[in-house]
Amino acid sequence: MNCYIDAGNSRIKAHLARRSQKDVEPAMIDWPPATEPDAVGALATRLEPLLVDEKGRSPKQIVLASVVEDRRREWLETAIAEICPQAQCRWLTVPRKCCHVRVAYESPEGLGIDRFCAMIEAHARHGDRPLAVINAGTAITLDVLGADGQHLGGLILPGWRAQLEALRVTTPALGAAVESLETGEGGAVSAEIPEATRRLGLGADTATAIELGRHWLLASGVNQMLAVWQERLADEGELLAVLSGGDAGRLVDLIDPAIEQRVEDDLVLSGVVRLARARR
Template sequence: MNCYIDAGNSRIKGRLARRSEPFVVHWPDPAEPDAIGTLATRLEPLLVDDKGRSPRQFVLGSVVEPTRREWLETALAEICPEATRRWLSVPAKCCHVRVAYPEPARLGVDRFCAMIEARARIDTGPLAVIDAGTAVTLDVLDASGQHRGGLILPGLQAQIQGLRVTVPGLGDALAGLMTEGAPSDHSADVVPEATRRLGLAVDTTTALDLGRHWLLAAGINEMLAVWREALAEEGELIAVIAGGDAERLAALIDPSMDVRRE
């Protein structure tokens, strides 16, 4: 039995070959004195069933720094000592996708896998593949499967974390945005509807929240418009979007675009 793991910057997502539902585990806090033990404790009940069966092979993709990669490697070795662990790397071409990077291995494996999955699901026409995670990535594939390149933007939480560090005076206003959920609409009674429609706020927390959404909307929609026109002769550009903030980001994309949530 194989286990497929995507170790992202915020969470570890995985799926066992014999199960239909994926699992999600959060990374331990960097200050955790026994981060490997904590991670193993979180993973073990998801990997070993009540009959003692566990994966024989782990197939892993990750762009995290070496420290957390080592945590995961060690935790899996403790839980399943006889299982092999195969870390994916990015080749120049695979599964009808050809990488644009001069050095393909420098492309994030998460972006590469997202392009392969999108091309497998939609096998004709050009695609814009968007992963709305800690970082928001957008990669364009033409109809032939040639990767035209991509861009990386700070995600919704990354923007808030960045402001927390660089503009500490915003601390109180940022507090309501420091979780994955949406902020409380404490200003609902004082914000005119016309102002809401235009994307302006009358309190700092809401201004920050609107700003981070508009920043992503502007960047993503501008790039989609450019490539929609550039590849028009190959067919209608389809945007394929996934990731933890996919639903919120999809709502910001130009409604004239064909958007597929995955």
């Protein structure tokens, strides 16, 4: 039995699998807060149900794809060693080329492993046409692939929560409005925006102005980028936008219906499994 882990900045996703298993069934946990005095212990408690199955069996090999800083990487390594000391950990790195995808970065190791895994999985699923692979996580990344698997490069944008966090830190006087959006009342604010206001795109109170601001920032950036690359790659076929990540459902609502689009929730973790099993 192997375990595949996608360690993102907000959450950790894991899939416990037998070698022959095809479907990826992700389980998800949050990182312990930075203020947690026993971060490793707290992480091990959260992680154990993901690593040990109902019969008490744990994996022989744990394959990890991580985009977090060294400190949380060490927490993860130590927590895993506590839960299943016999398991061998294998940290994936980005190769120049694998699974028919060739990385645009001059130094492939500089590219996020989550972006690479999402690209190889999207290309394996839809590789006969150009793709925009969009990962709407803590950061939103958007990578363009030619129909032949050549990565043409990408964009990194602050994600939904990160945009609020930036305003909270840099403009403290907006704190109350930001907090109303962050604490879930934000969901209510955004749900209560009347359809006409949504289309006009202007807020007449601070929380709505912030909510519509991030709506339009992402909608205009992403749609403009998709329109440009749809046109540039027209000779290779119609561009398909493949979305994954915690905010994929929100982002897909903002994408121009003229662009073909699909939400595929398990994209990164499936790509982790694909990369781990690939012959290189």
